[in-house]
Amino acid sequence: MMENGIILVWQHWWGSLIAGYLFLGGLAGLALPIAYYYWIKERNKVMSAVGSLIAFIGIILGLFLLVIDLKRPEKAYLALASPALNWKSWMTIGTYIISLYTIFSGLYALPFIVKVPSPRVTKYPTVIGAIATFLGVATAVYTGFLLGAIKSITFWNTPILPVLFVVSGLSAGLCIYCAVSPAVLRLSKGFEKHAARIRLQLQRLDAYSLMTELFLLFVYLDTAMWGDTGMKEAAKSILYGNLAPYFWILVVVVGTIIPLILLFGYTLRIKEESKTAIAISVIAAILILIGSFTLRYVILKAGVIQISLI
């Protein structure tokens, strides 16, 4: 497409696999810090087990998507061990962060899943959890920097993107908890009484993070509308171009508005734990996850390189 002497090339090399990777990176990155919070605050083993497992499974799935997206997946080990490794590349830094995070989330999960003699184990999760929490947040932030480092695509080259991805990762991480933990807590001896309280806490935070996400998203798109040609074209394609159906239907309505209605209109009002509350939490979680994934997809697909050949 040629416009005012500028050729626009739409980013078409990275698609849903990378979107899935960014989505899982954000989700898994923030799942463990939430678990760690419940460990530090109330030594809640069940929450810690749930959280570290979500993180561990999520990040492994994400890495799997990353590897199968490579054109030469058999050479994937070079991203960690190439003789000419480039430490200035966010891909290298990120691969190391994620690999370490995978190891530490696994280590953190271990004592909660395998039965270990209890008195000595309190120090272990506290230390390992702190490291894993740091790595988890770094993972979520990095998914934004990976795109932000690409100077040719001005739409991505903004500081809002990492923040948006972290908040979106938080809402996705929280919603999985809200779906899984009440059921698990109810089934675990000695933790039943916490189920309703914890779900309410998590869902309130989830609702706030969803609203923050929506707000950031519109700030992001609005600033892009005032930016250069590439940013403008990207924002236009999202707001009323070919990506608009994905954006308005899946990200805004399905991923944000309906879950907010479900949370504020229903689950946040029930103070007791019931099967319907759990069922609705699960539905809200699925919707939020759909929205969160589509957000990454839309932002990836809207990337446009503007080339002026003179």
Added chain:
Amino acid sequence: MTRYGMVINLKTCIGCGACVAACSEENSIILSMIKREAKVQLGTRTDFEVVEEGTFPNAMRVYYHHICMQCERPPCVEVCPTGASYITKDGVVLINYNYCIGCRYCVVTCPYGARYVNKWLKAPDKCTFCYHRVKEGLLPACVEACPTHSRIFGDLDNPNSEVSHLMLKAVSPNQPKGTETKVFIIPP
């Protein structure tokens, strides 16, 4: 020190496509790969876009050339995780396929859209200034093939070379700024 560069003269280019054909033959790139209709990305190492400029009677056709600009500070090398994309001592940006994992970070990052993903290599590919020929004292295939002498190749650091003279009349399409290209364009 040698610093290879190229000048493309749009004043004399007649859009015959000899450069594209010669490049494809030299570097065994199948021409049918060109996805012109999709207008997304060149499927060859070099290509040109035909643009009609102005209105009658001052209308003209301009051929904007697509090619790797051999950036002095190449963003593609900056982002490549494995060090597969690198810059040689004489300033040519190349890909070492032993290290490339096919992540396409470089393809997305190139501000000139100069890289494409080669289906058979399962990796990105781009103009190498025909490094294999240049090392044997030959000219790049496109330069040799051009009938109007619109692509001029040589050592930018050699004050007696034709490129270093023409370079002064040409512009460096540096967008975004700071990549410092070694391919220069003489505007139509």
